[in-house]
Amino acid sequence: MEKHLDHAAIRAAAARIAGHVRPVSVVPAAEGTWYALEHLQHTGSFKARGARNFLAAHAAAGALPGAGVTIASGGNAGLACAWAARDLGVPATVFLPATAPPVKIERLYRYGADVRLTGDRYAEALAACQEFAADSGALLSHAYDHPLIAAGAGTVLEEIRTALPGLDTVVVAVGGGGLFAGVATAAREHGVRVVAAEPEDCRALHAALEAGRVVDVPVRSVASDSLGATRVSRDALDAARLGRTHSVLVPDTAITEARHALWEEHRLVVEAGAATALAAVRTAPEPLGDRVAVLLCGANTDPSDLMS
Structure with a gap:
């Protein structure tokens, strides 16, 4: 298994997940x-890419225990972990706060996860998850901070380049x-330029770049359900x-407007985190490049507010 994040790790991830994830579609939006x-x-x-790569790599190395995998996440990472575990035929135990949205809890059950509602905050769910892993021997996964998870996610850039020759810039939301x-x-x-888009009040990467090190940041944004990490990896x-x-x-106003624009102009339903990438394009003082791909990364959202 790869222990470092580099391009070789991304190539290996692409080989592992081929045929198990949906190749990304790239469509024209504007000039x-x-x-x-x-x-x-x-x-x-x-998140499905990283979760599949993480579990497949451990399975290939004979390092996937009988107790399966466990993760603390009531969001997209938990759903992806449960889906990948079901696909590989291993148990998944997902810890999340009791305050998690019912729709996500229901989806976890549909993926066959053992759902453990613990406390009212993510930190409490994480502590319980870590204790469970230590006691049961289950493989402890992470929502984002692991080279196998990140390498799996990076495979999408390779697919975008194949679909869009001459790509010079990719815009991606950061949590x-x-x-x-x-x-x-x-x-x-x-040699592709990356525009890293974050909400003003949810800026873990931006703050780390300013400080020259990983730092904790407050989380207050319409997109905090998917981009609300207190620190970047x-x-x-x-x-x-x-x-x-x-x-x-x-x-946040630009994120909300971008999300509504995707629905009104293209009938695309995405979560606020995904709309953050488009918001960066719409608010840029000048074009971000000649051939720009905006990565719409997630759609786990309630669409009712888009259709009034």
């Missing part, structure tokens, strides 16, 4: 801009940094420093 429709991925987000780290690592190999910070990365912040 010079294309949408990468990763929100159509299994489980409704890019904890798993998607960004993988995409930026692959982009560096090909070290791999993400390293990828931002090494590659052609431009970090931008966008206000």
Whole structure:
């Protein structure tokens, strides 16, 4: 198994997950801009790539225990982990706060997960998950901070390049940094510029770049359900420093407007985190490139507010 995030790890991930994830569709949106429709991925987000790669790598190495896998996440990572575990025929135990949205709890059950509602905060669910892993021997997964998770996510950039020859810029929303780290690592190999988009009040990567180290940040945003990490991964910070990365912040109003625009103009339903990438394009003072791919990374959202 790869222990470091580099382009070789992304190539290995692509081989492992081939035939098990949906290749991303890339469609024209406006002059010079294309949408990468990763929100159509299994489980409704890019997280399926990393989860499948993580479990498949451990299975191939004989390191997938009988107790299966466990993760603390009531969001997209938990759904992806449960889906990948079901696909590989191993148990998945998912810890999440009792305050998690019922729709996500129901989907976890549909994926066959053992759902454990613990406390009212993510930190309580995480502590219980870690204790369970230690006691049961289950493999402890992470929502974003693991090289196998990030490498799996990075495979989407390779597919976007294949679908869009001459790609010069990719715009990606950043939360904890798993998607960004993988995409930026692959982009560096090909000389592609990465625009890292974050909400103004949910800026883990931006703050780390300013401080020169990983730091904790407050989380207050309409997109915090998917981008609300209090700190970015070290791999993400390293990828931002090494590659052609431009970090931008966008206000919540722009994120909401971008999400509505995707529905009104294209009938695309995405979560606020995915709309953050488009918000960066719409608020940019000048074009971000000649051939720009906007990565729409997730669709686990309630669409009722879009259809009034």
